[in-house]
Amino acid sequence: MNFVVCIKRVPDTEARIKIAADGKSIDPTGVQFIPSPYDEFAIEAALLQKEKAGAGEVIAVCLGPAEASGELRKCLAMGADRAIHLKDAHAHRDPASTAAILAKAIGDLSPRMVFFGKSSADHGNSQVGVQVAERLGLPSVSEIVTLEVEGDTAKAHREIEGGVEIVSTSIPAVFTAQKGLNKPRKASLKGIMAAKKKTIEELAYDEAPEGLEIVSLDPPPERQAGRIVGEGADAVPELVRLLREEAKVI
Amino acid sequence: MAKFTGVDFLDMDSLLSEEELLVRSSVREFVSEEVLPIIEHHNRAGTFPKELIPPVAELGLLGANIEGYDCAGLNNVAYGLIMQELERGDSGLRSFVSVQGALVMYPIYAFGSEAHREQWLPALAKGEKIGCFGLTEPDFGSNPGGMLTRARKDGNDWVLNGTKMWITNGSISDVAVIWAKNDEGEVEGFLVESDRKGFSSSDVEGKFSLRASVTSELYLEDVRIPEANRLPGCQGLKSALKCLSQARYGIAWGGIGAAMACYDEALRYSQTRIQFDKPIASFQLVQRKLVEMLNEITKAQFMTLQLGRLKDANKVRPAQISLAKRNNVAMALDIAREARDVLGANGICDEYQSGRHMCNLESVKTYEGTHDIHTLIIGHAITGIPAYE
Structure with missing residues (x-):
């Protein structure tokens, strides 16, 4: 019984991003990389499901550069049983191309449940999990905040605008994790030591990415300086007017 | 406050192993999420954050460089990075972990009997038991060789008398590693359980430093312990x-x-x-x-x-x-x-x-x-x- 979790190596969310000379990728110099934060909820979910089932393996899968072994090692330190590193010779791959490679690798594992973060912290397309499900012919539930499994049925809560949607699906199925699904555990020192003995299977991928191409990356516009509209009670009407008419926030 | 991402101007990270980086990252997150939000409160109140003992133990930070006995068995660089990250939070918290690991678990591991190791190390690693280290005395700090604490052999027992000062974790300890001179004037190490008759402690008040850490004075008045409590591997x-x-x-x-x-x-x-x-x-x-x-x-x-x-x-x-x-x-x-x-x-x-x-x-x-x-x-x-x- 396999519980599969897919992770992506992304720049630390606190990293200062500089655009590289080619104008369409980021300069990795001095940037720390981490498993995408939503993926940590996915890892925890996979570990919890295995613990609840009392059997099976958690297998972490990553399509990414050679350096992504560090992120996979973190999954192993948190408790995953083994990992598969799909070493990508290409720095960027679009969601469809990524999903095609992942689906093939995951399909071979006959998973009971597959977990993704709801979106990656870098490109944030929110597509890969759903596309993998489609290619595997499995149901998918995205952005879940709770998950309960009874037999071959899973019940999940999804946050929707102004409320909660409760859905039920047969499993095997694919889930993408929203913040709040769980509290990801930290890798304990024993877990880190144990991870040294676990295996990361490596498969190389150098087929050219197809589909979407990034044409250019632009930094966000510089923030405008603030403005003081007056002082004391006299300034309130003008402040309200600006908030309503200019900023359009009230 | 923005997330702390370390200081690494000369790319020291490239000299660290994957395992060392993972250890640092776990402890760094722990400090950011669980220590920094509460430490100022404890520092102001002058209280030790006891609530951190279970998560510290669960992460495996107590005696992390000891091999076996429920300890993580890390190398010394990873152990050092733990200390770095803990002290990024607070020197008092790092002191707690240092004393437990380096001054209590280490001597039990290095100089204790197998029975000592089995009795104490797993419990100390899990934070179920707390230890302290009694070497310094009110009048002997930099010159510990002048210590006045005495251990007198009495049949199959030892009787300890003396005072130890500036003892981190003193009053919250279950066991103290006490250094005392025997009748020949040689220094011996002993494990003294804090519930032994004649063992007592009081805390140092009015500190402007290490306020989130317990600093105590230990009093040993005719404390009787069996020979089995002596650390047999000690050499003065x-x-x-x-x-x-x-x-x-x-x-x-x-x-x-x-x-x-x-x-x-x-x-x-x-x-x-x-x-x-x-x-x-x-x-x-x-x-x-x-x-x-x-x-x-x-x-x-x-x-x-x-x-x-x-x-x-x-x-x-x-x-x-x-x-x-x-x-x-x-x-x-x-x-x-x-x-x-x-x-x-x-x-x-x-x-x-x-x-x-x-x-x-x-x-x-x-x-x-x-x-x-x-x-x-x-x-x-x-x-x-x-x-x-």
Whole structure:
């Protein structure tokens, strides 16, 4: 019984991003990389499901550069049983191309449940999990905040605008994790030591990415300086007017 | 507050293994999420954050470089990085972990019997039991060889009498490693359970330093313990000093952590604090302060990493540990003071951490061998002439 979790190596969310000379990728110099934060909820979910089932393996899968072994090692330190590193010779791959490679690798594992973060912290397309499900012919539930499994049925809560949607699906199925699904555990020192003995299977991928191409990356516009509209009670009407008419926030 | 991402100007990370980086990352997150939100409260109230013992133990931070007995068995560089990250939070918390690991678990591991190890090490690693280390006395600090505490052999028992001072974790301990002189005047190590008749403690009040840590005085009045409580592997005072070498090694890393916390705070503050219509980081005098801090942290990082590699290769000498402890704590204290200065008036309030680190580091400079004593240890090593007396 396999519980599969897919992770992506992304720049630390606190990293200062500089655009590289080619104008369409980021300069990795001095940037720390981490498993995408939503993926940590996915890892925890996979570990919890295995613990609840009392059997099976958690297998972490990553399509990414050679350096992504560090992120996979973190999954192993948190408790995953083994990992598969799909070493990508290409720095960027679009969601469809990524999903095609992942689906093939995951399909071979006959998973009971597959977990993704709801979106990656870098490109944030929110597509890969759903596309993998489609290619595997499995149901998918995205952005879940709770998950309960009874037999071959899973019940999940999804946050929707102004409320909660409760859905039920047969499993095997694919889930993408929203913040709040769980509290990801930290890798304990024993877990880190144990991870040294676990295996990361490596498969190389150098087929050219197809589909979407990034044409250019632009930094966000510089923030405008603030403005003081007056002082004391006299300034309130003008402040309200600006908030309503200019900023359009009230 | 923005997430702390460390200080690494010369890419020291490229010299660390995947495992060492993972250890640092786990402890760094733990400190950011669970220590920093509560530490100022405890520092102000003068209370030890006992609620951190279970998560600290669960992460495996107690006795992390000990092999077996439910300990993680990390190398010494990973152990040092733990100390660095803990002291980025607070020197008092790092002191708790240092004492438990280097001054209680280490002597039990190195000098205890197999029965001692099995009885104590797993419980100490899980944080179910707390330990302390009784070497220093009210009148014998830098000169522990003059200790007055005595252990008198009485049949198959030992009877201990004396007073120990400046004992971290003293009053919250279940077991104390007590150093005392036998009838022949040789120093022996003993495990004394805190519920033994005649054993008592009181806490040092009025500290302006290590306020989130328990510092106690221990009183031993005719405390009777069986021969089985003696650490059989001890070879006089030398064994006690070996424990100190373990702890000092961790402190050397800890100093870097405290310095990083202060530098990071000063840097961020200077980039957002506006005076004369621009961030104070625009001014040459402030830039110089920040650069001096970075400079000292970077030098300390590489010196201490090399110290760790030597320790892992079993090649480290005590005077080398002295060099790093002496340098790193002094530079951290200087950086804390300078950071407080960059923070201006805000720096005297505990909304900012540099003032707390500054006060803590005054203790760290003095304990585990004062700055001056380390100077003399290094002086002895290079000249061959001991200048302690």
